[in-house]
Amino acid sequence: MITKLISHYLTEIMQSSLLKNAYYLMVGTGINSILGFTFLLIAANLFEVDAVGQSSAALSFLGLLALISELGVGIALIRFLPSAGSRSRNLINTAFTLCSASSIIFGVIVIIGMLIWIPELSKIFNNILFIAIFLSFAIALTLQPVISNIFIAKRATQFVLLINVIASLSKIVCLIFLYYLYHGNLSIFISVGLATTLVVILSLFIFIPKVEKNYVFSPQIDKICIKKISHYSAGNYVGRLFIQATPLILPLMVTSVLGATMNGYYYITYSFIAISQIIPSSICNSLFSECSNEGCIEKSNVKKSIAYMIVLLVALISIYEIGADIILSFFGDDYSSNGGFLLRTLAISVIPWSFFYLYISLERIKKHIKNIIIFSLFSTSLSLILCYLFMRSIGLHGIGIGYLVAQTFVSVPVIFLIWRDYLNIQSAEK
Template sequence: MLNTGISGVLGVGFWLAAARYYSADSVGQGSAAIAAMKFLAGLTAVTLTGALARFIPIAGRRTGSFIFRTYAGSSLAVACAALVFLLTLDVWGPSYRFLHGPVNGLGFIAAVVAWSLLTLQDGVLTGLRSALWVPVGNTLFSTVKLGLLIAFAVAIPTTGVFVSWVVAIATSVIPLGWLVFRRLVPRHVELTAHRTNPPTLREVGRFLAGDYTGSLFSLAVVYLVPVLIASQVSSADNAYFYITTTIGGTVNLLAINMGASLTVEGSHDPAQLAANTRAALRRMTRIMLPICGLLFLAAPLVLHVFGDDYAHAATPLLRWFAVGAALRVVMETYFAVLRAQSRTAGLAWLQGLLCVLVLGLTLLLLPRMGLTGAGVAEISSLAVIVALAAPKLYRIVRTAPPTPAVVAAPDGDLADLGTPDVTTGAKRQGPGQALRGTLDSDTLHLAVQLNLDHQERRPDVRPGPATPAHGTPAAGAGRTTWGTGRPGR
């Protein structure tokens, strides 16, 4: 939760400074370019991040070449995607006009490649069991981009928002890249060279083929919607939308984080899934509903901090997002259960339906209702998914008697993962006592990945080598490696 909190504070702080130091048009253009950069980079990086976390632990002597080939292949693919985007720039509306020209175009392609490397780097560090470096890199990146944003306000007032973001990427990618290839990879090879079976291209291909569809659905919901809205509205309106959705996304991370805790616990101990699900629902409700209610009531005050124009234009939108965050309690809980059970087909189907509904309703309602239409589209889509998920979730939580044992998680705090369960006869803990425990390596691999700049990520809890179908490590197989990256796990 610490990394999520740091990321959220610095992320919102960046856009608060942007609203203060730049015009709404400049913020709209910068946020549009950032949304397009994330979407294009994610076309490969989102999926490959999980593949890195999944296969690096067993890559042995091929670890370095496996990482390098992944970096190279992803960079080439996203560079081509960025080039296609630039060649069709006139289709994407006025917010992208500043990308015209060879210099700006090459800079945008470099930015897309750099962001893909930053995303992949998190998966590499996870696979190398050095995920503690991920929040270090994320915090460094967030801090530097905030400082550059203020410094560029006078020098390049039109493009400073985007340029500060792009330049800051190098402060994370370069030093951590050196650390990976010069320190962490050699150490990993030395430790694992004699007890691993490097993955074949067929194994990697099968992993990606089974995962890519669900990844694209999540990517479209998180990143394609802002690109579509930027192409349909003015730069100023896009600024109001992007900052508002960033605030809403910060609240959504709480539900995602707690759902991830449930996924891991359900995978470790399938017999306790119903009890853990009930506990997760109770705790998510206690945390999320007050926050969502407060955000709904205080929406004008929250947006007023960014400026009167933001409060006037986007208050209804933020209130819709607050309602949506409450609905996500049910949706994220059910998705977490599906991941814990490795029921990826049903999960992908729901993700696909959500994607189609959000994109379709946004295109339908945005011209008729303005920015508020985007909020109505999201709420309507979430309501459909919740209506489908709630009865099934109810049946799951009723499949076992009331909690036979108090478990260390899920309580919304990933620091509890890996701590021993309380025995059946032990005294039940109160809410405060439930926050006990220590961070273990599996927890770190999961927790550090959930941050504001990568909202599409979900834990990878599908069975790995020597792991039975239910997701619990086989006896003597050692620790299960949990990756991150995409939904549909």
């Protein structure tokens, strides 16, 4: 009986491009997360908590820089690359060129901001060589999600699985190597940067040419491509800044208010929440690609996405609720005692967050830029404000309470709008 159910489930997935691509995204990111936890487990045992906290703060700055530098072109690629035709290569190379240039420009600004806002990290930027390394890593970290979106747009998400595995294994190898060779507080940071750079190079010269015929990487600016995607990219750029700002700003907020040690506990704990968010983000991105390729939003696809999303989330979150302390204890007793309650609370918040992300994905298909910006700003502002207030009052546990309250509040109008605009219709044109 169980064998038949599993066989039926796998057959349904492989017969549906929506579920198949979501499956590859989830498996790829899931393997990436498992190997990522192996990486964090090794890091937590090899390095002091302060080193973990310091590197995580530096990685948060790097992630924030990559987010700012992406310019919204990644989402635009999913939306417009399926219909780009002969200009596909120009569109891809234009996206790479714009993102790389903006990484360098914003990188200098971010470094200056780091020196002003977090003096504890200023000592790591004491030489030109490290600044050059930081900017190089920033370019790689900016291009990696853009590359993933190319594979999503082409409905070739098996390559997302491949680059995730390569990146994760490379991080572990680099970390162990650096521990014996360098053993500095930034070994974790450098390992992530080197691994990301490797997969970007492999993608540019090996993997992308496999899904885009006759593709050759070459820096260029195609004005026609820019004109076509500029408005859409700009709106989604602002929306994406708000959506991803919260997980990037919170580690900096924790470091500033509670210190690097508490940020180390938060960083490890939140990494498990990132696993939960893989499920809705993978399903929603696959839905986005499916609708962009097919030209309409099918009610059945929306319902199917919601059903699979909820079933998988409930199963994973149940594991966190039951075994939070045991899971975190693998990283050390201090991680368990400081992060158990936080993990349970944040895990529940993923359910309302998933409806928010689904709504944003559907609005991206319909090109409703204004709604994307409004709800993204609302969600991020409320989350950061409540997390800060609760954190100031009750410490690290306050982040979980504040974020859960904020996401629950945001999900109420979002669920209503999904039902009204996308579940009361048979299909919608692009």
